[in-house]
């Protein structure tokens with residue numbers, strides 16, 4: 091069965107919902123910033139055309155049934171402030187991978203922790219998945235810290251796994267199990 095569409099997920103400050111073409115203007119503001127795309131596997135957007143090409147890739151991903159691209163909408167004013175991708179869905183193993191991006195002016199306010207917490211609760215709860223994975227460049231301090239704080243476990247480092255923007259780099263592999271999530275919820 092393909093990875094199913096995700097209905098909007100509400101958090102105190104955000105709503106996570108499927109991406110739409112009308113989001114591209116806000117998304118250009120986010121992905122047009124080289125500080126934001128520094129550790130991302132795509133180039134800094136130069137125009138709405140780059141956004142349209144990205145959206146076509148995300149729509150193709152949804153069509154394969156292996157992923158869903160969500161956006162983070164700020165509840166206060168409905169501005170799109172970031173993205174959250176669920177991809178590489180493996181139905182047999184109940185596993186998905188997570189990717190995320192937040193506009194620079196919104197960093198450091200706990201917004202992505204809020205979004206990831208809700209996305210993981212949805213994945214382990216409603217979707218009954220077993221494992222969520224994430225790959226992070228060790229130099230991306232904020233992203234590594236974010237995952238550890240959200241309950242993910244650093245399971246290892248793969249050396250020079252990827253080449254991007256002309257440079258080979260290591261990858262930290264993070265895993266979060268449904269059992270980890272349940273014990274964390276019990277502790278609260």
Ligand SMILES: CC(C)(COP(=O)(O)OP(=O)(O)OC[C@H]1O[C@@H](n2cnc3c(N)ncnc32)[C@H](O)[C@@H]1OP(=O)(O)O)[C@@H](O)C(=O)NCCC(=O)NCCS
Nearest residue numbers: 126190191192197198199200201202203232233235236239
């Ligand atoms: C990574 C990113 C999503 C973090 O989002 P954020 O909303 O600023 O993170 P939060 O405010 O929720 O903070 C989460 C944790 O990370 C820590 N953190 C955030 N930015 C940090 C930084 N620059 N340096 C060190 N720690 C940082 C916070 O202190 C917090 O730690 P805690 O849980 O121990 O309190 C954001 O920096 C971003 O979009 N970066 C560019 C895109 C990117 O690299 N995506 C990830 C690719 S793997």
